[in-house]
Amino acid sequence: MEENGNAIPLDGNAAAGLLGELFALDMTVATLTCDGCGAVAEIGAERLYGGSMGAIFRCSGCSAVVVRLSHTPAGIFLDMRGARCVFVRAPQ
Numbered sequence: 001m002e003e004n005g006n007a008i009p010l011d012g013n014a015a016a017g018l019l020g021e022l023f024a025l026d027m028t029v030a031t032l033t034c035d036g037c038g039a040v041a042e043i044g045a046e047r048l049y050g051g052s053m054g055a056i057f058r059c060s061g062c063s064a065v066v067v068r069l070s071h072t073p074a075g076i077f078l079d080m081r082g083a084r085c086v087f088v089r090a091p092q
């Protein structure tokens with residue numbers, strides 16, 4: 001996966017299908033805490049960069065990479081080193 005800091009980002013909601021392949025719940029409404037600045041935001045509100053193989057989510061507060069998600073022929077790779085924690089609200 002290639003990061004391109006000059007590309008115009010979509011918002012994280014554009015990755016709903018890719019996230020749905022890995023998580024049964026709608027992860028775009030899960031909240032994520034940035035490990036860099038501590039900002040808390042829904043994953044769908046983070047800035048999304050990506051290409052055909054995956055997505056790179058950057059914090060809307062400090063631009064740090066918080067999630068890397070890629071779909072390879074072998075499977076789905078999730079790297080969340082930039083996220084301090086993720087909170088998914090229990091279904092109502």
Ligand SMILES: [Zn+2]
Nearest residue numbers: 034037059062
């Ligand atoms: Zn941040």
